[in-house]
Amino acid sequence: MKTFLKIVLVTSLSIASIHLHSQNKSKPNVIYILADDLGIGDLSCYGQTKFETPNIDKLAASGIKFTQHYSGSAVCAPSRSSLITGQHTGHTSIRGNLERGKDLEGQVPMDGTEVTIADVFKKAGYATGAFGKWGLGFIDSEGDPLNQGFDEFYGYNCQRKAHRYFPPYLWHNKEKVFLKGNDYTNKITYAPDEIQKATLAFITKNKNKPFFAYVPFVLPHAEIISPEDAVYNAFKGRFKEDKPFVMPNDYLSDYGPNMVEYKYASQLAPHAVYATMVTHLDNYVGQIMARLDELGIADNTLVIFTSDNGPATEGGADPKFFNATLGMRGVKRDLYEGGIRAPFIAVWPHKIKGGTTSDLISAFWDMKPTFAEITNVKELGNTDGISLLPTFLGQKNQKQHPYMYWEFPQAGGRKAVRLENWKGVIYNIEKKENPAFELYDLSKDPFETKNLATQNPKIVAEMKAIMNKEHTDSVLFPMK
Template sequence: MKIFVLAAFGMSLALGVFSSFRPTEKSAGQKPNIILIVADDLGYGDVGFNGQTKIKTPNLDRLAAEGMNFRQQYAGTSVCGPSRAALLTGIHTAHATVRELSEWSLNGKPADLIPADVTVAEELRRAGYKTGIIGKWGLDEGGTTGNALAQGFDSFYGFRTHREAHHYYPEYIWQNNEKVLLPENDCAKKIGTYSNDSFASQALTFIQEHTKEPFFLYLPFTLPHNELTVPDDSKRAYLNLGWPKRPMQVAHYHHDLDGNLAYAGMVSRLDRYVGQLMAELKKQDLDENTLVIFTSDNGPGFDNGFFDSNGPFRGGKLQLYEGGIRVPFVARWPGKIKAGSVSGHPCAFWDFLPTACEVAGIKPTANIDGISYLPELLGKSKKQKKHDYLYWEINEREGPVQAVVMGPWKGIRFYEKPFELYNLHDDTAETTNLADKHPNLVAKIKTLMNETRTENPEFPLTKRKALY
């Protein structure tokens, strides 16, 4: 792959208008390409197709209009590292190698993937796919076994650790195992190359270089995660709208002065990247032979209510209420997925690996928690297998916390606090705790939480503070 370090990323495709078209000889007979786009801290309600009215997301809305919108898609958990680990390995946080960020492990050991973990990239490479990751990896905190190139990816461009991804004008970006210095960048002054512009440019190049072979492109942008900053051209559409200003304090994060303006601009810039990618697929005659999935790693971490980032749900990032784990999710595959379709199928990040494997015509090699949702994508709901339950845990701030969704019921167990039980069919916002009215159901869910979990010495369900 070529190294793109641009003084200013040329938005030659502007808003990236894209459309469906007839299959071509170039894509005929080739296994479907798979592009997985993951936003960072984007809430369920931050996109137009889920009801957002203040922030404009025309390309994402078109993606939904031409594909399937999942209304009950869950992240791996409500913080980045373990959520992404579940996405890549098909294993949820009851059994995962990575269950927290490193600073929340018991002894502060790096929370990395290990050689025994089998990622979706390893599976797809076995099926003949070229694999690449561009953006935030965040699973190589120790610089050893978690390296993306050791976990099935042929190429890598981006941030190895989650802390490297905190700034948008970084001092360096990794190209495979080489640290590419960006001397023209100044994080505090916000001068140089905006990192996600480079990610988008690299993604276009990846597509251009893999037109004759099936590919899997994992594209985890860092927008709209803190810090809240974006080039001025992405703010212009939101100037002079009478929005309340949200003054930001500069510390570890070098925020722009107005948080509301910056946040909206960041989401819109992410939307622009998606439009560019879709236009490139059309240009390369790959559109109809490519499954594109868009989602977010967890619930919103910024909104104070102005944008309704969590939509109709309660809570956000670092919480296991629906707002922290239910995320936007759209899948588009012309000719395969019915345009404008909506699914209520409850699924989660650990279902992506078996889905990608089924698309590629192989079976997962590891023992996983996920179930392929390909039948649902193809409109074969009667053949779609469902989970008996879905499980999460997290130990940051309010933790340890466990949650289980089982049919319409959701149980949440906080450390040394009363159990919470909600009927999501009747009470999506989780406002009425029904635990006292259903003691037998509470007992069943508690037993399930206990029996499902595999102990891990670095991630016990004990009360603790971050080590650094």
């Protein structure tokens, strides 16, 4: 009888374990990959012709590519805040890049009361990890990633320190991990390689349970530098280098005993090195996808790839040379299309049809409601977003945004609205009493060259009303 009961108990536990494992794996893993300062035209699947990005192109061929996706903002921290909180920059707590204080590591922290995308996944029973650049709050602050729903963090807490690819240390949770040989004079250990190792280890460790990996790569943000490896050698001498980043330049400081860490290293071959950096990024994406295949979990993993804002011009970067905005007006810090239009690719085997394209108007703040619907989490806090799941699944019931809104309280104060095919932009809000309103019809003028504001006063008035409605006051980032 005891033997019989033992068999029954073991059998029951085994069935329960199988059932639990089945339940866990019915929830898809999610990997959200965020490039840094990568223009939409820096990918060959969107039109880059001077070099190729085969691994990211494969994502597009295997999934869905969006053509009208927008970043959260035109610079690093507010764009990430918009993503993490699911709110546009009129509502999210971090609306610009703001240091916590002179010579202090890290930026001012985001609001600790927000329900973040990591919180959504935690409510659904996921393991959560962030690997790369954070920039939303220093260690032990309310903005620390460990206080925003993440179980594990590895990388740069401070986005200013992320200007250097050979730093003395990175952060693993609350501890500094010193990198072999690096002391701001010697450049031995390439930080992105170490971050990639941590990303792959997290995926491997959590292969048997649902996980969310937020992977905000530093590449290809300046400084424009790379190891002199086989990737670099493939590009060395390929391009005309008519704009080396060398002295005199106020934002240049080379590695050495007197180096200023937030500035950038000189670079004689910025075109070749930039192509190398994007290629390294593409290779890392390929390694992530290969690891999913090796672990047998690719079919149950949603992978998303995008960029935090438009391409930069710092440190020798040359978006014009690479046509990084596909001819669209503006770059990083601009609220014209070139500054905020982002690549967006999603792959989910057996769920998302491969090789599809969507012109749905969408943005970073749509991620939180999308992830909440995927994980069946009802309590997602404040959001300005809509779920993109119907578009992912090829369904016809996709909700549309009535309009999109951005504000940028720095660079003189800037606001923008997307209303159907109309785009409204105001610059120098803080500097001028009555700043000029610009209005463009993106369906006919995607490069924003013909201002139609005077011919369309009703649309201008509607957009101004949207701007007033969607702006909430911020003590940290005051703006009219």
